[in-house]
Amino acid sequence: MQQNDFIEASPLGKESAYVNEYSPQLLFPIPRNKPWHPKFSKRPFYGIDVWNAFEVSWLNKKGLPQMALAEFRIPADSPNIVESKSFKLYLNSFNQSTMANIAHVQQHMTEDLTAAAGAPVQVTLFNLCEKAMTVLPTPGVNIDEQDIEISTYTPDARLLMVDSSAYRTEILHSHLLKSNCPVTGQPDWATLVVEYEGPSIDQAGLLAYIVSYRDHGDFHEQCVEQIFLDIKAQCKPGQLTVYARYLRRGGLDINPYRSTRPLAPSNHRTERQ
Structure with a gap:
């Protein structure tokens, strides 16, 4: 598959219906080893992609909105990356979904993103009162x-x-x-x-x-x-x-x-x- 084929299939650059109920099928994986990028017989690096989400919300069992910050760690040797617009649409799909607790949300996200990436994805959700993702001066x-x-x-x-x-x-x-x-x-x-x-x-x-x-x-x-x-x-x-x-x-x-x-x-x- 060529680059234009991936682009055509991707939700990027297209009008997308806003889905506010839990929909893991919104995630759009893209193979890392695409034909238009250099191939390695052995990957010459270790690595990880750290994603941060600042707009994570769902409903508790009484219908009260809950908020969290989220950190996602996707291994650099996973077969796929996740296309960013599809990632955002997927997170939005929790907005009107009822979840038992924050651990339940984290479990769903871990399972769904692991399936999309093709490798274990580490998901951590933080309450807004926690001191997560602090700002530090850029090193060096x-x-x-x-x-x-x-x-x-x-x-x-x-x-x-x-x-x-x-x-x-x-x-x-x-x-x-x-x-x-x-x-x-x-x-x-x-x-x-x-x-x-x-x-x-x-x-x-x-x-x-x-x-x-x-x-x-x-x-x-x-x-x-x-x-x-x-x-x-x-x-x-x-x-x-x-x-x-x-x-x-x-x-x-x-x-x-x-x-x-x-x-x-x-x-x-x-x-x-």
Whole structure:
């Protein structure tokens, strides 16, 4: 199946009926290993996609609306991602549904998302009074103040450079990552964090490379994977982690994490989220 076929089947960019009663069939899975993306004989990273939902609601047995925040962790090696509009429509379907308690809602979501992703999905619901998803400063050195001229707005890995004479362990970040939805063309804004150990990465080149995604259309997960693969190939770090914190749309944000190390990321929101 080609990219246009997936786009045609997806609810993105189309009028969708608002369903406010529990409907797991609204979830639309998309294979991660799509024909138009690079294939791996062995996946060269560990990773997870952390989704946060800020508009989760249902009715208790007396008809009183309940509210929660939700965190979803989808493994990066799951067969499928879940298309974001379908995810939002699915969450909306709880709005007028009666649920016994918050644990019941969490159980439904765990089962439904695991079935859609094709791998175990971890779901955590938080009461609004809990201190969940706190905001912390973005880690590392901000590279956005480089005095550079930029004319490339489609991904170009040749912009990435290193100083082989210097070896560093450092964290760099930029608030200037922007890509576009491959279906609607709407902009997706993110803060990108790059943590590495290896030859010193040229900050001006890294910034130019990040900005080169500005006119690029792809899903969040694939953008982060391509950034990881390009830095790994061009800069040859011994250790590498690439983590993007995208801004929310429709009450959902997506935060893909890819790393050479099998570690689970924290879920602290950035200043922009």
